[in-house]
Amino acid sequence: MAQYNLSINGKLMNVDVDPNTPLLWVLRDHLDLVGTKFGCGIAQCGACTVHIDGEAVRSCSYPVSVIEDKKVVTIEGLSEKGDHPVQKAWLEHDVPQCGYCQSGQIMTAASLLAENPNPTDEEISYAMNGNICRCGTYTRIKAAIKTASKSL
Amino acid sequence: MTLIDKKLNRRSFLKVSTLAGGGMMLSFSWLAGCKPTAEEVLTMPDEWFTINSYIKIGENGAVTLFNPNPEFGQNVKTSLPMILADELDVDWKNVFVEQADFYPERFERQFTGGSNSVRSSWKPLRTAGATARYMLINAAAQTWNVPAGEITTSTGMLEHKSSGKKAGYGELASLAGTLEAPDPEAVKLKENADFKIIGNSKKNVDGAKIVTGKPLFALDHKVEGMKYAAIVHPPAFGMKLKSFDKSSVTSLPGIQDAFEVKVFKDDYGRNFFDTTTFPEIIAIVGNSTWEVMQAKKKLNVEWEKAPDSTFPMAGRGGQNMDIKVPGGLENSAAHKEKMAEYITKPGNVQRKDGDPEGAFKKAARVLERTYTAPFLAHNTMEPMNAFADVKGDKAVIYGPTQAPESIMNALSSSLGLPKENIQINLARMGGGFGRRAYSHHLVEAALISQKIQAPVKMVYSREDDMSAGVYRPTYSATYRAALDENNNLLALHIKAGGIPESPLHANRFPAGAIDNYLAEGWQIESNITIGAFRAPRSNFIAGAEQSFLDELAEEMGKDPIEFRLELLKRAETNPVGERNDYDPKRYAGVLELVREKSNWSSVPNGISRGVSAYFCHNSYVAEVIDVSIKDNQPVVENVFAAVDCGIVVNPDAAANMGEGAIVDGIGNAFYGEMAFENGVPTKTNFDKYRMIRHSEAPKKIEVHFVESTEDPTGLGEPLFPPVFAALGNSLYKATGKRLYDQPFQPQIMQMENLRM
Numbered sequence: 025m026a027q028y029n030l031s032i033n034g035k036l037m038n039v040d041v042d043p044n045t046p047l048l049w050v051l052r053d054h055l056d057l058v059g060t061k062f063g064c065g066i067a068q069c070g071a072c073t074v075h076i077d078g079e080a081v082r083s084c085s086y087p088v089s090v091i092e093d094k095k096v097v098t099i100e101g102l103s104e105k106g107d108h109p110v111q112k113a114w115l116e117h118d119v120p121q122c123g124y125c126q127s128g129q130i131m132t133a134a135s136l137l138a139e140n141p142n143p144t145d146e147e148i149s150y151a152m153n154g155n156i157c158r159c160g161t162y163t164r165i166k167a168a169i170k171t172a173s174k175s176l
Numbered sequence: 177m178t179l180i181d182k183k184l185n186r187r188s189f190l191k192v193s194t195l196a197g198g199g200m201m202l203s204f205s206w207l208a209g210c211k212p213t214a215e216e217v218l219t220m221p222d223e224w225f226t227i228n229s230y231i232k233i234g235e236n237g238a239v240t241l242f243n244p245n246p247e248f249g250q251n252v253k254t255s256l257p258m259i260l261a262d263e264l265d266v267d268w269k270n271v272f273v274e275q276a277d278f279y280p281e282r283f284e285r286q287f288t289g290g291s292n293s294v295r296s297s298w299k300p301l302r303t304a305g306a307t308a309r310y311m312l313i314n315a316a317a318q319t320w321n322v323p324a325g326e327i328t329t330s331t332g333m334l335e336h337k338s339s340g341k342k343a344g345y346g347e348l349a350s351l352a353g354t355l356e357a358p359d360p361e362a363v364k365l366k367e368n369a370d371f372k373i374i375g376n377s378k379k380n381v382d383g384a385k386i387v388t389g390k391p392l393f394a395l396d397h398k399v400e401g402m403k404y405a406a407i408v409h410p411p412a413f414g415m416k417l418k419s420f421d422k423s424s425v426t427s428l429p430g431i432q433d434a435f436e437v438k439v440f441k442d443d444y445g446r447n448f449f450d451t452t453t454f455p456e457i458i459a460i461v462g463n464s465t466w467e468v469m470q471a472k473k474k475l476n477v478e479w480e481k482a483p484d485s486t487f488p489m490a491g492r493g494g495q496n497m498d499i500k501v502p503g504g505l506e507n508s509a510a511h512k513e514k515m516a517e518y519i520t521k522p523g524n525v526q527r528k529d530g531d532p533e534g535a536f537k538k539a540a541r542v543l544e545r546t547y548t549a550p551f552l553a554h555n556t557m558e559p560m561n562a563f564a565d566v567k568g569d570k571a572v573i574y575g576p577t578q579a580p581e582s583i584m585n586a587l588s589s590s591l592g593l594p595k596e597n598i599q600i601n602l603a604r605m606g607g608g609f610g611r612r613a614y615s616h617h618l619v620e621a622a623l624i625s626q627k628i629q630a631p632v633k634m635v636y637s638r639e640d641d642m643s644a645g646v647y648r649p650t651y652s653a654t655y656r657a658a659l660d661e662n663n664n665l666l667a668l669h670i671k672a673g674g675i676p677e678s679p680l681h682a683n684r685f686p687a688g689a690i691d692n693y694l695a696e697g698w699q700i701e702s703n704i705t706i707g708a709f710r711a712p713r714s715n716f717i718a719g720a721e722q723s724f725l726d727e728l729a730e731e732m733g734k735d736p737i738e739f740r741l742e743l744l745k746r747a748e749t750n751p752v753g754e755r756n757d758y759d760p761k762r763y764a765g766v767l768e769l770v771r772e773k774s775n776w777s778s779v780p781n782g783i784s785r786g787v788s789a790y791f792c793h794n795s796y797v798a799e800v801i802d803v804s805i806k807d808n809q810p811v812v813e814n815v816f817a818a819v820d821c822g823i824v825v826n827p828d829a830a831a832n833m834g835e836g837a838i839v840d841g842i843g844n845a846f847y848g849e850m851a852f853e854n855g856v857p858t859k860t861n862f863d864k865y866r867m868i869r870h871s872e873a874p875k876k877i878e879v880h881f882v883e884s885t886e887d888p889t890g891l892g893e894p895l896f897p898p899v900f901a902a903l904g905n906s907l908y909k910a911t912g913k914r915l916y917d918q919p920f921q922p923q924i925m926q927m928e929n930l931r932m
């Protein structure tokens with residue numbers, strides 16, 4: 025066990041966990057930030073996507089010990105009022121079906137648009153390929169990313 | 177206005193009236209009420225008045241509607257309340273929706289499956305909404321001392337025109353809640369033309385919570401003092417637990433205990449949905465998910481081969497039967513050989529019209545093709561899990577289940593508690609696709625909690641989930657057509673089977689359209705467990721049938737849509753046999769609509785196009801898929817779907833679900849496959865089990881609904897089965913090769929120099 029002071033959604037949070045614990049489980053079990061989902065545990069599905077220093081990473085495969093003073097943002101901290109352009113576009117296109125994959129999809133999309141505010145269809149597909157949606161909402165995800173891109 | 181159908185389930189109505197009269201307390205869901213839109217005008221009232229099981233109204237006119245059915249992404253939590261709201265005549269803006277927990281005494285059929293939520297709730301929910309409206313009218317009539325027949329309603333307002341009296345629903349709700357519900361015969365339902373909410377798209381009522389990551393799923397649930405549990409199950413079908421060494425994990429950090437869990441009691445008569453692959457598993461309990469998952473890897477455990485076994489099952493008519501589970505470690509290669517053998521043997525005849533044998537003897541030519549598809553894993557994004565809190569003689573379970581009523585018997589038997597002491601609360605599910613109709617995970621969590629006498633959240637790893645069975649079966653179907661020298665179709669013969677069930681629907685199209693017709697089924701026993709998977713059986717047989725009809729049309733020199741329409745015309749004007757279970761006119765209607773919407777005869781440059789149509793869950797769907805070839809790989813460009821599912825309650829959400837079914841079909845057709853080596857599933861996570869990803873989804877999907885005044889029919893499943901053949905037929909056009917075996921991708925990889 026070891027103590028970590030983590031910067032999550034702009035707040036410092038203290039946890040006492042095994043150094044190998046993936047960030048995913050620190051968020052979900054220890055900090056009650058359950059918007060970040062568990063899908064595969066091996067960086068294959070994207071359900072657990074969060075931002076670390078602005079970059080989309082798979083929190084299931086990111087041990088808490090390597091975070092150090094990097095800034096973590098989860099779906100709960102993407103915007104204060106749930107009005108990030110990507111979240112708004114998601115609601116406009118009524119993207120979710122079961123909704124389970126969607127926080128991961130939104131986090132990946134938000135980091136794509138932060139880097140590349142005007143992605144082409146191919147760039148969207150490439151960036152989003154690590155996020156599985158079992159319900160098959162991909163065409164709406166693409167449309168929502170384009171809408172969000174226009175409002176940036 | 178029309179008088180409601182007298183055939184309406186009287187029980188459901190009486191239930192509503194007893195409740196209204198008795199003023200029974202309603203459940204308060206664990207999930208707080210949620211507002212449908214950002215522009216709501218009414219806030220939470222100070223007091224709620226219960227009108228019936230589905231409806232409560234606040235003093236300020238706000239309305240809470242309960243969604244009775246489990247939500248797994250099909251959006252019933254929005255569409256079912258829309259039906260209530262329309263008949264109640266309220267403004268959707270003022271509606272809060274709550275998920276009802278499992279209360280069989282208050283709600284009918286709390287089950288998600290068979291694309292049945294809207295179709296079986298349509299009349300009961302309309303009646304519940306209309307009944308509540310009548311009770312509000314009667315309350316106004318009493319208060320104002322005017323005849324009820326002179327009172328009108330309009331979006332949450334009551335009015336008596338001649339006296340100028342007006343009131344909001346909220347003002348009369350407290351009185352309305354105490355009134356006797358009217359006789360169902362006296363309750364008039366709206367004319368279709370008067371619908372204000374039904375047919376007008378409403379956004380997902382949980383949308384805002386989903387996009388902000390609020391806790392909605394059982395896996396997100398946590399209470400004070402809750403423990404975490406992981407399970408360890410045998411590595412192969414045909415294996416069982418021999419022994420394990422608890423001390424190999426109990427000294428690990430954060431681990432409290434490890435013990436065996438026996439899911440069903442020996443003498444328990446299982447019901448249809450009580451499928452579990454591994455009735456004995458090991459539970460590891462500890463302080464966090466990560467710790468219990470790590471401990472799984474350290475557990476010292478020995479497995480042994482399971483002998484042939486049987487378990488008791490309660491048949492639908494109440495009679496008990498013994499279900500045999502053969503021992504042995506099965507292999508996919510052996511499955512294939514065995515299936516090939518069965519194709520050559522006579523099957524069980526399920527339908528015979530005319531003289532098929534004679535027709536085949538006379539035939540100038542016979543076209544014979546065999547189609548196969550593998551086992552499939554459901555792979556819901558949220559793995560199986562459940563929260564349970566069993567203390568003393570009370571149990572509370574919160575879990576993702578499509579079928580709470582079915583699992584209640586097992587919970588009661590396994591926990592040794594009466595059903596009244598067990599509360600099942602319904603979580604939003606991270607996907608279901610049939611898998612969560614089999615809810616053994618709820619029993620497992622409950623038994624773990626009972627043993628440790630503390631609340632627990634049990635979660636499967638992805639590997640546990642993917643290798644625990646309840647798969648879509650593997651299937652095979654052989655189609656033979658007899659043609660005369662002028663290319664007329666004389667006879668059709670289908671022989672279809674699978675492990676462990678046959679996919680045959682003997683009375684579906686093209687039965688009824690062909691004079692000489694023979695349909696036979698067969699099945700092979702197995703210890704690999706199966707379960708419903710989006711459009712069971714149809715999800716295979718549609719692909720086989722519609723691929724064969726495509727090839728047959730080509731043999732006969734006919735346009736594939738024209739050919740199907742000719743057969744449907746025959747079934748309509750001069751049907752063969754009497755047991756045809758489809759309406760040829762509605763079937764033809766979707767083919768005509770898809771022909772128009774896809775602009776069928778003018779295929780764009782560089783595009784190859786295929787068509788398919790199917791009927792299931794009382795709905796008709798035709799699909800056209802366009803593919804192109806880029807970098808020697810097929811790319812799905814456009815999908816056009818035409819759907820006749822009667823009245824569409826929530827059109828944009830319906831389209832969303834249709835798009836999802838199409839993407840699901842394309843993914844499974846190209847990549848879906850579960851295989852076995854010595855009983856071991858060869859794929860246990862998404863690194864090996866290929867799922868369709870963003871870049872492989874169609875560029876564009878159009879879902880067109882036939883305008884209809886018919887009552888709603890199924891929707892979640894019917895768009896799935898036609899995908900396989902529409903894709904296969906378009907790939908044939910693109911590559912010059914017919915694909916007979918799913919998944920397609922391995923065969924495409926072997927093709928060189930694809931056309932275009």
Ligand code: FES
Nearest residue numbers: 063064065070084
């Ligand atoms: S859970 Fe992390 S990528 Fe799947």
Ligand code: FES
Nearest residue numbers: 122123157158159
């Ligand atoms: S919405 Fe269900 S997995 Fe994406």
